[in-house]
Amino acid sequence: MKSLIPVLHDFRKAFLKPAILVLLPIFIVLGIAMSYFVMSIVSQQYPATNIIAIAIYNGSICEAHGYIYDVTGNPTSGELVVMDQKGSVIYSKNLDSYFSISGDDLCKLFSEESIRIQLKSGYGKYDVNLRRGVVPSRSGVGEVRYVLLYTGDTKFDITNVAIPKLYRLIILSNTRGEARLILGIANVTSGIFSGLNMVIDYGFANLQVSDIMRSLSQSIEIVRNISFKRLGMVNTSIINVFDLSINKSATTLILRLTYPDNRSEYLLEPYIGKPDAETLYVGGLVAPTSSIGYSLFAQYFPIILLYLAYVLVAKPRSSGALEFVLARPITRLDLYLVRYLAGILITVIASALFLLGIGIASAILIGITLDIYSFTILYLGLIAALTSFYSLCYMVASSTRSSSYLAIAIALYLLFAMFWGMIALAISYISGGGLMGVTETGYKISYLNPLSPATIFAPYYVQKHYSISTTASEDLINPILAILSPIAWIAITFTIGYIRFRKINLSS
Structure with a gap:
């Protein structure tokens, strides 16, 4: 010493x-x-603050459920700002991780006028994509309008117009094969968000561009050769986050969504060559x-x-x-x-x-x-x-x-x-x-x-x-x-x- x-x-x-x-x-x-x-x-490829949300309007009330998340898919917070054509703010709301909001002001999302949406945080301002849709109400009277909000390379699927879906695969580490899936899914026909009791399975395949462009639900020969694993259940949650391991020798993630009546839908996400955040x-x-x-x-x-x-x-x-x-x-x-x-x-x-x-x-x-x-x-x-x-x-x-x-x-x-x-x-x-x-x-x-x-x-x-x-x-x-x-x-x-x-x- x-x-x-x-x-x-x-x-x-x-x-x-x-x-x-x-x-x-x-x-x-x-x-x-x-x-x-x-x-x-990193944020040039993966925005530092992101949103995935589904909003509906049944003629009397507007409500939205969503998720604010960071580069790695972990919950964070941000301010949702809606602006008119002149850039004036017509709606703003501070949101934190999983959120559920409603109110008359939210109905401005469904305006036929051109609007611009941004998500603000301490890291910057990020443009939010908007996708509108309309489905007949379950009662047969009137209609239900919905809006999908998302940032980054989030994908949407409206093959089943009554059950719109948003999903984003975040590759955390190509080296370790770690990924996170954020899935937004809702039944909007009733005019209120309702549970689906859906089973989510996943598998991997080496698909060419031509395969990806086709509707996988019609490609029985492709599905038959895929070994699926259970990812989780979708019950009452509109937004679901799943961690999974990707197959580094494959090119595409395939999600199988199974309804209570055993009907299945498929979503696919190519990830080969996709730079991971790590x-x-x-x-x-x-x-x-x-x-x-x-x-x-x-x-x-x-x-x-x-x-x-x-x-x-x-x-x-x-x-x-x-x-x-x-x-x-x-x-x-x-x-x-x-x-x-x-x-x-x-x-x-x-x-x-x-x-x-x-x-x-x-x-x-x-x-x-x-x-x-x-x-x-x-x-x-x-x-x-x-x-x-x-x-x-x-x-x-x-x-x-x-x-x-x-x-x-x-x-x-x-x-x-x-x-x-x-x-x-x-x-x-x-x-x-x-x-x-x-x-x-x-x-x-x-x-x-x-x-x-x-x-x-x-x-x-x-x-x-x-x-x-x-x-x-x-x-x-x-x-x-x-x-x-x-x-x-x-x-x-x-x-x-x-x-x-x-x-x-x-x-x-």
């Missing part, structure tokens, strides 16, 4: 430097801000080419490490403070190792706080976060890259005085963080690869860059884990070299630095 005291002492001194106290919170906030950025990427999230988070994301931290946090090596070694050496410290019963190895470990400790903690900020904010804002494997890979990538660069700066700091150190360290940072792509471009042209060979050259020389574990290797393996296509192939990223590269950077620079530090004159 006593051996840790000097490390913690130097850690505290370095951590309490004004620059560190300012920059560390900035990077933590950056982790949270990244979640907003990634959410904007893939969009991971792609936005770890894309190596992203100017905002995980790579941003890996690219700019080394500035703090450059400064740490300066305040822990280069500056005190120039002022004679290191020679004063050695007047105590401490060896040069102890001094070199303690201050080195203090910088590493800051790296470990800062990286953890950054990823923790991403994980918590993403879970709250989007409802999606990385799995343990991906967090581990990204964390190890950050630690490997930042420790490698810190070891390089520490080696330079142990061998030079403050003014020379800053010039050399800044040049090294610019080389590895900013100009490495230009070097790859130059090598590609010299070797005859031209512009087309830049990417391949960049991967081949990445093992010579101490920052590559965070900027290239870790993102590559996370994207591979989620089956996200990358510009790299397996023959360009060698896992053994990806591991040996940071080990070599750390071991070689640490050893050379100590050899120089042991022999150098520490007097000012």
